[in-house]
Amino acid sequence: MTVKRSAGKWILAQPEDVIEDDDFISIPKVARHIPFGYMADPEDANQLLPIPRELRALEKAKQHLKQYSYREVANWLASQTGRAITHTGLKKRVESEQSNKRRSSTLRHWAKRYETAISKAEEIEKARLGARKSRVRSAEYSSETEST
16 A cells, blocks of 8 residues: 655745845846847836845745745746746746856956066067167177277
């Protein structure tokens, strides 16, 4: 005789960390789709205005992804904000943000390396130009002394 047992319901925690509304900025509209956490600006068709409540919930949802599936977190996010988001939409959003962070980190690293390389190249260039000038001057000086 097998007994069916329920695993129970896992209830995700409610948002506790409050992020200030001033931390969110408007972004340019680059596609037809308006991303979760933003709405179209009624004054400018090419701008998207942030929806702080949705963006705060999205930040909390990212933390929940460490323990729960995309499907569960997407359902929680939709119930908290009243705006639908699919689990695949949530996954794409999270992965694109991670990709952008990695890309920007790499570009900053390259910029530092290029600055270092440029400064070293300038030092070498100055040293080489100085050496050439001194050789030219010494050659001119020696030719002048020989002729006199």
